[in-house]
Amino acid sequence: MGQAPPALYQPPGTKKTYITDPVLAPQPPALQQKSGYPSSGPTSSAPAFRPEDELEHLTKKMLYDMENPPSDEYFGRCARCGENVVGEGTGCTAMDQVFHVDCFTCIKCSSKLRGQPFYAVEKKAYCEPCYINTLEQCSVCAKPIMERILRATGKAYHPHCFTCVMCHRSLDGIPFTVDAGGNIHCIEDFHKKFAPRCSVCKEPIMPAPGQEETVRIVALDRDFHVQCYRCEDCGGLLSEGDNQGCYPLDGHILCKTCNSARIQALTAKASTDL
Numbered sequence: 001m002g003q004a005p006p007a008l009y010q011p012p013g014t015k016k017t018y019i020t021d022p023v024l025a026p027q028p029p030a031l032q033q034k035s036g037y038p039s040s041g042p043t044s045s046a047p048a049f050r051p052e053d054e055l056e057h058l059t060k061k062m063l064y065d066m067e068n069p070p071s072d073e074y075f076g077r078c079a080r081c082g083e084n085v086v087g088e089g090t091g092c093t094a095m096d097q098v099f100h101v102d103c104f105t106c107i108k109c110s111s112k113l114r115g116q117p118f119y120a121v122e123k124k125a126y127c128e129p130c131y132i133n134t135l136e137q138c139s140v141c142a143k144p145i146m147e148r149i150l151r152a153t154g155k156a157y158h159p160h161c162f163t164c165v166m167c168h169r170s171l172d173g174i175p176f177t178v179d180a181g182g183n184i185h186c187i188e189d190f191h192k193k194f195a196p197r198c199s200v201c202k203e204p205i206m207p208a209p210g211q212e213e214t215v216r217i218v219a220l221d222r223d224f225h226v227q228c229y230r231c232e233d234c235g236g237l238l239s240e241g242d243n244q245g246c247y248p249l250d251g252h253i254l255c256k257t258c259n260s261a262r263i264q265a266l267t268a269k270a271s272t273d274l
């Protein structure tokens, strides 16, 4: 008379749980159904089943559970589903939490993790492939960065992949600079490549070791090292000392004395030529 076939009955909000209490376990089929053991499922006949009974029973059971956590092989509450974990081989612990073996799964792909390598990130467990997918990739080698991430120029790098394009040494923790094309250089190589070249010795004009600024002399639209800025005739330094100042003549860099000497020689030659 209007009695639903037990097989169709689904208690609202069914959750998987393990039978937590050996005293209550062999009780009416209602409990077994609620407990959702796949093996004990909807085959029972439940002759006089009434939802009120189950509600009352469940309430009692809940109170009972709260006051009497089963001590035999009781591991605690599953951190995933919130139900008790009882019985040999049904639970495991990870990240200081208790889980059902079936509940301890990868947060991304739901594969079971017991006995597998897993990675805990903020108390969430990942299987190895899913964990690797969450990692940032190195912008040089495109492989995931498992350990320390070096961040520079708005990108992520393996520390050993962040290298100078010229000398290829790692610039982890070392000052570096970037050219217009975004290429990473150690300071030294950057200067070697981009610094103005001295018109005398053809070497780049770079800051002295430990100095930030470059001292460079510009004369006659040419660049000079301080030490290379000398009179072409007598070799005297033109930037300091008694001979200070450049007196160029026909594109030659001369001190005042040598400039005068050349002019005199030219004048003398001109007069003898006449």
Ligand SMILES: [Zn+2]
Residues within 6 Å of the ligand: 078, 079, 080, 081, 082, 083, 099, 100, 102, 103
């Ligand atoms: Zn669980």
Ligand SMILES: [Zn+2]
Residues within 6 Å of the ligand: 106, 107, 108, 109, 110, 111, 126, 127, 128, 129, 130, 131
């Ligand atoms: Zn996974």
Ligand SMILES: [Zn+2]
Residues within 6 Å of the ligand: 138, 139, 140, 141, 142, 143, 157, 158, 161
């Ligand atoms: Zn890399």
Ligand SMILES: [Zn+2]
Residues within 6 Å of the ligand: 164, 165, 166, 167, 168, 169, 185, 186, 187, 188, 189
């Ligand atoms: Zn370098």
Ligand SMILES: [Zn+2]
Residues within 6 Å of the ligand: 198, 199, 200, 201, 202, 203, 224, 225, 227, 228
């Ligand atoms: Zn020079």
Ligand SMILES: [Zn+2]
Residues within 6 Å of the ligand: 231, 232, 233, 234, 235, 236, 254, 255, 256, 257, 258, 259
């Ligand atoms: Zn001179």
